[in-house]
Amino acid sequence: MTTRYCEEEIVKDDFSFFKDAYNTLGELIIRENEWADDVGGRFHAPVRPIEDYIQYINENQIQSAKIYMSSISFLEECPSLKRLAIFPPVGFEGEIDYTPLYSLSSVEGLICGEEEFCEIDFSKISGLVYLSFSVKKGMKNFKDISTLKTLKVSGFKGKNRNLTDLFTAPHLDCLWLICCGVKSLKGIEVSSDIEEVRLDYCRSLEDISALESAKTTLRNLRIDACGKIKDFSVLEKLENLEVLVLHGNNSIPNLNFLEKLPNLQYFSITMNVEDGNLTPCLNIPFMGYVRNRRHYNLKNEDFPSHGGYRQKIRCPESELWRKWSYICEPEFYFEIYNRKAQDI
Known part of the structure; x- marks a missing residue:
């Protein structure tokens, strides 16, 4: 053997x-x-x-x-x-x-x-x-x-089914919830520095409106397989978003909110866009994956800018070890990626 x-x-x-x-x-x-x-x-x-x-x-x-x-x-x-x-x-x-x-x-x-x-x-x-x-x-x-500045947790539920029992760190900037039983993100407002939020397989999560408290600081938001979320209206208020990923079987009425996100650089969506109009995506510099659906007016292959986004570095390089976007997708960090690639 x-x-x-x-x-x-x-x-x-x-x-x-x-x-x-x-x-x-x-x-x-x-x-x-x-x-x-x-x-x-x-x-x-x-x-x-x-x-x-x-x-x-x-x-x-x-x-x-x-x-x-x-x-x-x-x-x-x-x-x-x-x-x-x-x-x-x-x-x-x-x-x-x-x-x-x-x-x-x-x-x-x-x-x-x-x-x-x-x-x-x-x-x-x-x-x-x-x-x-x-x-x-x-x-x-x-x-x-x-x-605490970076928190990644799985299996959290809490007595109140929100984040009030999870953290009180005033300068938390990275939050990643995996398979958590929370119903809302209430409590996230405790931190004034939220930059990155990732929500994976939180199947009880219904309410993400608390993200509005981070509308000036949040730059990277990823939602994957959180099927009970129906109201995505808070997205248009997240004015400084640079990365947005919406993956799952949810439905979203339209993509008009993209026009209110002037700083958005990277967008990927597999959720169903009900009106089928993907034209707002043409203004996004870098498109990730788009799940093709029959009623869509554009397909994944219609976006020539697929991939290629490079994230800006806003913190000292010595702190990147704790940023999940750096850990999971190092190619997003152009300067470091190029430098280290030469050493391999």
């Missing part, structure tokens, strides 16, 4: 790293067994004693790591690590003790919550700027992280 290896792995100094968005060196992989997944995939680099990882991290001042360990107590010996993705190792069915995070001076980024039960008090973790997690019993106080 042929051995299958992790395709996202880069080996350097006989240690495993994940590829970043540009296929260059990303996070160090810290692991206690050889398995890359639960279906037989393996890493090329050998498994090492935890002491080897600690030494390598400290000698090279490694800042980010993906950790597949049943114990994370070693983190106290690695002060340079600031961005952590913590997963249970393949075959491990116990609980990970997250309390070592509480004694660290600063954790800028944290991905966690893949295990069935996850007991963690987020208010005891210092310096969180980026948080990605799947809601589980035992998680406490994620609402109270005042330093």
Whole structure:
């Protein structure tokens, strides 16, 4: 039988790293067994004693790591690590003790919550700027992280079925909801800096009118498979939108709202446009995918500017690591993409 290896792995100094968005060196992989997944995939680099990882991290001042360990107590010996993705190792069915995070001076980024039960008090973790997690019993106080700027969450519902129980960070600028049970986006107005919102498979979501509170700051909005949304009238108020993606089986009366979005650079739609008139799309510099329908007056192939959009960089390059538009679609960042592509 042929051995299958992790395709996202880069080996350097006989240690495993994940590829970043540009296929260059990303996070160090810290692991206690050889398995890359639960279906037989393996890493090329050998498994090492935890002491080897600690030494390598400290000698090279490694800042980010993906950790597949049943114990994370070693983190106290690695002060340079600031961005952590913590997963249970393949075959491990116990609980990970997250309390070592509480004694660290600063954790800028944290991905966690893949295990069935996850007991963690987020208010005891210092310096969180980026948080990605799947809601589980035992998680406490994620609402109270005042330093948060990027939040990616799946499985959140909340007592009020909105965002008032999710976050109170006044400077949150990136929000990504996946399979969340909220019915409205009420609570998003807590932050005055919302720039990017992504809504994926939130099948209970009906009301997106609260986005109006971010009408001057919101630049990137993506809605995918949120089938209960019927009222899209708020879109015409989002005057500074640059990227808009409307994917799903929803219906929208017309695309007249596009004329009120003077800064829109990229638009993609698979939702049904009831009046069939796609002419407003001709004024969009870059069109993404358009699902062809019989009653449309234009087809996907009628838009010669398909693709090619390059997003403007408005934050320091040192902060791009936490922007999901940069992580998921690096080619949107023209300057960095061209520079790093030459290094591959």
